[in-house]
Amino acid sequence: MNILGIETSCDETAAAVVCSPCDVRSNIIATQIASHIPYGGVVPELAAREHVTALPAVLEAAVRESGVEWNELDAIAVTRGPGLSSSLLSGLSAAWGLSRRLDIPCLPIHHLEGHLLSFFLEREDVGDVLPSLVLLVTGGHSALIRLIAPGDYELLGRSIDDAAGEALDKGARLLDLPYPGGPEIEQLAKQGNPDAIEFPLGLPKSEEAKKRGGRVPLSFSGLKTSLRYKLQGSPEMAHADVAASFQKAVMKTLTGAVSEGLTKCPEVKSIACVGGVAKNQELRSRLEKTAHDAGIPLCTVPMAYCTDNAAMIANVAQLCSVPAMESPLGAAPNLELSGMKLR
Ligand code: KG4
Numbered sequence: 001m002n003i004l005g006i007e008t009s010c011d012e013t014a015a016a017v018v019c020s021p022c023d024v025r026s027n028i029i030a031t032q033i034a035s036h037i038p039y040g041g042v043v044p045e046l047a048a049r050e051h052v053t054a055l056p057a058v059l060e061a062a063v064r065e066s067g068v069e070w071n072e073l074d075a076i077a078v079t080r081g082p083g084l085s086s087s088l089l090s091g092l093s094a095a096w097g098l099s100r101r102l103d104i105p106c107l108p109i110h111h112l113e114g115h116l117l118s119f120f121l122e123r124e125d126v127g128d129v130l131p132s133l134v135l136l137v138t139g140g141h142s143a144l145i146r147l148i149a150p151g152d153y154e155l156l157g158r159s160i161d162d163a164a165g166e167a168l169d170k171g172a173r174l175l176d177l178p179y180p181g182g183p184e185i186e187q188l189a190k191q192g193n194p195d196a197i198e199f200p201l202g203l204p205k206s207e208e209a210k211k212r213g214g215r216v217p218l219s220f221s222g223l224k225t226s227l228r229y230k231l232q233g234s235p236e237m238a239h240a241d242v243a244a245s246f247q248k249a250v251m252k253t254l255t256g257a258v259s260e261g262l263t264k265c266p267e268v269k270s271i272a273c274v275g276g277v278a279k280n281q282e283l284r285s286r287l288e289k290t291a292h293d294a295g296i297p298l299c300t301v302p303m304a305y306c307t308d309n310a311a312m313i314a315n316v317a318q319l320c321s322v323p324a325m326e327s328p329l330g331a332a333p334n335l336e337l338s339g340m341k342l343r
């Protein structure tokens with residue numbers, strides 16, 4: 001199937017044509033970061049307007065570059081949520097309009113399922129690496145999921161408060177670094193000493209936390225608060241040391257959760273990491289070590305499919321049977337990341 005994917009859940013306007021998980025024909029991403037930098041974060045109204053402006057050219061480029069003709073498209077897959085509602089609406093309206101014009105189905109996709117199944121993109125060895133223990137780390141969510149097959153997932157744990165990416169973004173703000181914070185902290189950390197400052201690790205053990213976060217709960221708000229107090233207490237600290245120590249605490253917390261996840265499901269054949277934070281080299285090398293110690297491979301996703309993109313959205317439609325929307329807003333999928341089914 002030739003599927004056109006559209007993703008506008010936050011601040012990237014993205015479109016892609018995917019003919020199979022190993023055949024991504026185009027993956028166009030127009031980022032709005034420069035427009036949001038003066039405000040220190042994404043401004044929803046501005047994001048929605050920029051999506052509307054960027055979508056025609058992004059869609060045109062995705063189809064042109066793919067070599068697939070408009071009339072050869074079989075379906076349009078579009079992010080239905082979670083995300084900023086006005087931004088989502090821009091993509092949904094474009095997808096619905098196009099699907100009516102081309103007389104093809106419009107398929108609503110769960111953004112996090114897009115990240116989760118990005119695992120399959122350009123991967124030939126799927127039979128050897130499933131089930132996989134997947135760390136899903138984005139700006140809005142941090143979760144540990146046992147991926148058995150497309151559509152078959154078990155949520156092992158999630159953050160009970162902030163997401164890892166959110167902690168990096170908020171931490172960067174405290175360090176006067178621009179948005180998005182993850183890559184900025186990673187850059188600055190290269191010049192710092194990761195052992196300079198001790199931060200608390202966010203692996204709450206209390207029963208209450210376990211009830212809220214699942215079997216392997218994660219937490220990042222304490223870490224962020226600790227950063228604030230440390231900066232207030234010793235403003236003279238070298239920011240590079242702070243960035244390196246803070247990044248180490250976030251990545252150690254995530255790796256600790258993966259190690260705990262491994263004890264709950266020792267049968268997994270691989271560890272994987274997906275989402276924007278999966279671009280982080282420190283996280284990758286820590287997970288590499290965890291996987292090596294467990295005698296299984298670490299499956300990473302190509303960088304272009306870690307942060308928000310539309311190939312991962314079209315890919316879900318390739319792998320799962322998604323019921324078509326019957327109206328522009330369709331039935332909202334279950335957006336609560338809990339239980340066995342993410343959709
Ligand atoms: O998956 P994504 O593009 O969007 C969401 O669905 O949220 O993830 C964005 C997040 C941001 O918090 C950003 O700071 C983080 O991914 N990020 C990184 C890196 N690149 C992006 N975090 C750590 N290291 C990076 N290199």
Ligand code: ZN
Pocket residue numbers: 111115138139276307308
């Ligand atoms: Zn995302």
